[in-house]
Amino acid sequence: MWWKTKNKKTVPPKDEVAKEVDVLYGLTAEMLGTDHMVLRAAKVDALTLLNSEDLGERILALSRIILLDPTIDKIPSQKEAISAIEYLKEQLAEEIAWQEAEENLNQLVADRMAQKQEEYYQEIKSQLLKEQNGPENTQTLQHLSQLEKMENISLAASPMELLRPKTLEQIIGQNEAVEALMARVASPYPQHVILYGPPGVGKTSAARLTLFAAKEMPNTPFGSEVPFVEVDGNTLRWDPREGTNPLLGSVHDPIYQGARRDLAESSIPEPKLGLVSDAHGGILFIDEIGEMDPYLLNKLLKVLEDKRVNFQSSYYDPADPNVPKYIKQLFEKGAPADFILIGATTRPPEEINPAIRSRCSEIYFSPLTPEQIKTIAKGAAQRLGVQYEDGAIEAIARYTIEGRKANSLLADAFGLALQKREEPVTITEENINHVARIARISPYIAPANDADYQIGRTFGLGVYGFMGSVLEIEALAVPATKQGKGSVRFNQTAGSMAKDAVFNGAAVIRLLTGLDLNNYDIHLNVVGGGNIDGPSAGLACTVALYSAITKQPCRQDVAITGEMSIQGRVKPVGGIPEKIYGARQGKMKTVILPEENKSHVPGDLTDIEVKPVSNIEEALAIVLKPAEKQN
Numbered sequence: 001m002w003w004k005t006k007n008k009k010t011v012p013p014k015d016e017v018a019k020e021v022d023v024l025y026g027l028t029a030e031m032l033g034t035d036h037m038v039l040r041a042a043k044v045d046a047l048t049l050l051n052s053e054d055l056g057e058r059i060l061a062l063s064r065i066i067l068l069d070p071t072i073d074k075i076p077s078q079k080e081a082i083s084a085i086e087y088l089k090e091q092l093a094e095e096i097a098w099q100e101a102e103e104n105l106n107q108l109v110a111d112r113m114a115q116k117q118e119e120y121y122q123e124i125k126s127q128l129l130k131e132q133n134g135p136e137n138t139q140t141l142q143h144l145s146q147l148e149k150m151e152n153i154s155l156a157a158s159p160m161e162l163l164r165p166k167t168l169e170q171i172i173g174q175n176e177a178v179e180a181l182m183a184r185v186a187s188p189y190p191q192h193v194i195l196y197g198p199p200g201v202g203k204t205s206a207a208r209l210t211l212f213a214a215k216e217m218p219n220t221p222f223g224s225e226v227p228f229v230e231v232d233g234n235t236l237r238w239d240p241r242e243g244t245n246p247l248l249g250s251v252h253d254p255i256y257q258g259a260r261r262d263l264a265e266s267s268i269p270e271p272k273l274g275l276v277s278d279a280h281g282g283i284l285f286i287d288e289i290g291e292m293d294p295y296l297l298n299k300l301l302k303v304l305e306d307k308r309v310n311f312q313s314s315y316y317d318p319a320d321p322n323v324p325k326y327i328k329q330l331f332e333k334g335a336p337a338d339f340i341l342i343g344a345t346t347r348p349p350e351e352i353n354p355a356i357r358s359r360c361s362e363i364y365f366s367p368l369t370p371e372q373i374k375t376i377a378k379g380a381a382q383r384l385g386v387q388y389e390d391g392a393i394e395a396i397a398r399y400t401i402e403g404r405k406a407n408s409l410l411a412d413a414f415g416l417a418l419q420k421r422e423e424p425v426t427i428t429e430e431n432i433n434h435v436a437r438i439a440r441i442s443p444y445i446a447p448a449n450d451a452d453y454q455i456g457r458t459f460g461l462g463v464y465g466f467m468g469s470v471l472e473i474e475a476l477a478v479p480a481t482k483q484g485k486g487s488v489r490f491n492q493t494a495g496s497m498a499k500d501a502v503f504n505g506a507a508v509i510r511l512l513t514g515l516d517l518n519n520y521d522i523h524l525n526v527v528g529g530g531n532i533d534g535p536s537a538g539l540a541c542t543v544a545l546y547s548a549i550t551k552q553p554c555r556q557d558v559a560i561t562g563e564m565s566i567q568g569r570v571k572p573v574g575g576i577p578e579k580i581y582g583a584r585q586g587k588m589k590t591v592i593l594p595e596e597n598k599s600h601v602p603g604d605l606t607d608i609e610v611k612p613v614s615n616i617e618e619a620l621a622i623v624l625k626p627a628e629k630q631n
Helices: 012-033 034-043 055-066 079-134 137-152 157-161 174-185 203-215 261-265 294-306 325-333 356-357 371-385 392-399 403-418 430-438 496-514 535-550 576-585 597-599 618-625
Strands: 193-196 228-232 251-252 270-273 283-286 342-343 361-364 457-465 467-479 488-490 520-526 559-560 590-594 609-613
Touching: 012 034, 012 079, 034 055, 034 261, 034 371, 055 079, 055 228, 079 294, 157 371, 157 403, 157 590, 174 193, 174 203, 174 361, 203 228, 203 342, 261 361, 270 325, 270 496, 283 361, 294 356, 294 457, 342 597, 371 392, 371 403, 371 559, 392 403, 392 430, 403 430, 457 535, 467 535, 488 496, 496 535, 496 618, 535 559, 535 618, 559 618, 576 590, 576 597, 597 609
Parallel strands: 193 342, 193 361, 228 283, 283 342, 457 559, 488 520, 559 590, 590 609
Antiparallel strands: 251 270, 457 467, 467 520
């Protein structure tokens, strides 16, 4: 039986059953449509039954039409009619639901096809417009016109660009450093180099000009078109995600990091070359290399060894036939990165990564003297085409020890002199002083040599970075109120080395004179609160103490450096070139230094005398006022 008979206590009236059958006919005709219903009835041999007057035959006809089964031949009785009708309603409702779902799905498919068709139409239309008219439209042409107008507007060149050295000969005061740099770079076997020195002395210009000179020499591997790539180490930071790395290069994956559109659509990662590859065959200059991230610096060391950069990506599939050959080669062989590294830093060598130092030759650039600053300022004035007073050049040398700053002061004063609208334009000392005052620049003040000789006063030499400085040391010794109960005082800012210098000096003075410093109240002072963080002020402190105790005056044009042993020997110290520079800045005439340091003395000294000593007696013979000159 094709329906399930439900147990009913009473049989519904025939009229009620007939109404149910009419409702079912109406729903079927609404779902199928009258014509389609007639066609289906003919197919299942139900046309005769549809037109029958018998209620059971009409239900049979509906069952064959709804269930699409011509083999159904059971005619329900009046008692069974309601169950059969309920069953047919359920089947009809299910078919209506499926038909509704199918119509909705067909509508979605039709909408999506219409959308795709519109997109395809627009793409074809856009392509045809590009082929006919190109990529331009009114808006893009307007932007292009604005850019062209901007290109036609330009200001004069920057004065600093104009004043930058154009040849190696124009780099003042660095003859030895430039010669050493040329020997290491302009060679058949060029070396990596680190340049040390204070700011503004020409390190960057020397690196750039050395490559230009090397390209003209027949015995170097540098071609005429090799690059000079310059970058500041302060701007180089390590990205742990490796999504972007301007120095070494990076891989842009096809999903998040912007691979090229055609590659992204094919799920192909795109390697981007970095500065090390841009510098291939030439020079990579990293200014302030001491500021680089240590991890990134280690990565750079790997590139220096391999002369190649390797790329990796989880998106790369070597078996993908759609991967372009150049990308396949980058992933499988890496990118060439054979270059010469020149790093520059204002940090001392001990603060630079030992691994990079071991791979590089090291060259030191010297601080500039006042005379060299004057030479730079005069050359800058000549390139600017401006006249100057001698006092202006002297003023520049008072206010700075940097070549770059000297050019900047001159350029600013030139702009100030132009405001007077006088011909010829002349830079005066007042112009320089005015610029320095506005910029809050203080002059470098040398120690005051207000006497030829003075008791208990000497000058030591210190080093800060690459700069030497003169330390004024005072000693005062008076007999103690009680024998053997003397005291020793020194300014605390001088550090523990000042205390050691006093105790070592006490032993040496007792050795020389037989006097016991415990019988004196002694005060040692480093004027200005200078810190003695090394043993090199030992000799200067000992001489000052000796002068204070024996009341013998000391020369005031002598600067002293050297470690003092308790046996009276003068031991070697570091920073000799910088200390001699400091003495020259302090307008000293003579420098006393350890005998073992004489090989460290620069060879171009003409304005200062250097006297090596091996013991305290030799130093005292130079510094103390001769007996015949004492009253």
